[in-house]
Amino acid sequence: MNTARTASGLPFMKMHGLGNDFVVIDAREGDDPVTPALARALGDRHRGVGFDQLAVIRPAQGADFTLDFWNSDGSRAGACGNATRCVSDYMMRQLGQDRVTLLTERGELGAVRRADGMVSVNMGAPILDAAQIPVLPGNDPAHLPLEGDPIAVGMGNPHCVFFVEDANSLDPAARGPAVEHDPLFPERTNVEFASLIGPDHLRMRVWERGTGITLACGSGTCATAVAANLRGLTGKHVLVDVDGGQLEIDWREDGVWMTGPTAHVFDATLTPEFLASL
Numbered sequence: 001m002n003t004a005r006t007a008s009g010l011p012f013m014k015m016h017g018l019g020n021d022f023v024v025i026d027a028r029e030g031d032d033p034v035t036p037a038l039a040r041a042l043g044d045r046h047r048g049v050g051f052d053q054l055a056v057i058r059p060a061q062g063a064d065f066t067l068d069f070w071n072s073d074g075s076r077a078g079a080c081g082n083a084t085r086c087v088s089d090y091m092m093r094q095l096g097q098d099r100v101t102l103l104t105e106r107g108e109l110g111a112v113r114r115a116d117g118m119v120s121v122n123m124g125a126p127i128l129d130a131a132q133i134p135v136l137p138g139n140d141p142a143h144l145p146l147e148g149d150p151i152a153v154g155m156g157n158p159h160c161v162f163f164v165e166d167a168n169s170l171d172p173a174a175r176g177p178a179v180e181h182d183p184l185f186p187e188r189t190n191v192e193f194a195s196l197i198g199p200d201h202l203r204m205r206v207w208e209r210g211t212g213i214t215l216a217c218g219s220g221t222c223a224t225a226v227a228a229n230l231r232g233l234t235g236k237h238v239l240v241d242v243d244g245g246q247l248e249i250d251w252r253e254d255g256v257w258m259t260g261p262t263a264h265v266f267d268a269t270l271t272p273e274f275l276a277s278l
């Protein structure tokens with residue numbers, strides 16, 4: 001831990017995309033202060049700040065910034081679409097640009113601000129090839145031997161998408177945890193439950209790996225749109241209704257684009273006492 005920061009506290013930002021909420025730490029100057037213990041303590045909604053994901057901005061070579069993601073249980077996530085949109089919005093404002101590039105565990109991603117103010121991110125091509133999905137060794141890449149015939153889609157993080165009769169009437173907390181921890185997924189998985197509610201219009205609810213139910217999951221909506229297209233349910237441009245609102249997905253030649261609103265709620269500073277208690 002950077003002792004200078006510990007003495008004066010640690011600044012952070014609170015942001016959300018459709019209620020998928022984030023603590024964001026800008027660590028472009030100084031040491032990266034985040035450890036699993038800090039992520040868990042900050043993620044505690046009673047004794048810390050509370051978030052679905054913690055995002056850490058770091059310097060990058062060859063891109064505008066690097067972005068790392070943590071879940072509230074202290075585990076790392078390889079991708080987080082909504083945090084990518086929120087932080088890209090902040091960075092576009094700060095750099096005076098209407099587009100940015102960023103490095104994530106997945107590789108280089110790009111984000112742009114649309115004329116209507118919404119932020120779009122290209123989450124990259126979906127990973128469907130079993131050879132490239134470390135979580136699915138030796139399994140049919142499209143159809144897992146799980147009840148409900150889900151589709152596994154990698155978006156830089158693992159997703160397991162179930163199509164159900166009525167996503168509104170099921171409790172993701174009842175079915176999600178068993179799938180998250182199924183031995184088919186050695187790195188665990190995010191779990192989506194989706195229904196077709198109109199032409200190219202999906203309803204999706206999510207159980208997120210390392211966090212639980214969230215109001216929106218950007219990478220999950222990308223995975224769900226890809227899965228729906230592969231099942232012949234939709235085209236490649238779909239609207240996905242999540243608990244917190246609506247995201248627009250566009251599966252193009254260059255990757256899966258995800259668009260929606262962003263919100264920067266407040267800035268604050270973690271106290272030296274909080275940091276010292278970890």
Ligand SMILES: N[C@H](CCC[C@H](N)C(=O)O)C(=O)O
Nearest residue numbers: 077080081082157217218219
């Ligand atoms: N909310 C995020 C996804 C977090 C995924 C995380 N729970 C993981 O372990 O992969 C999103 O907007 O894409």
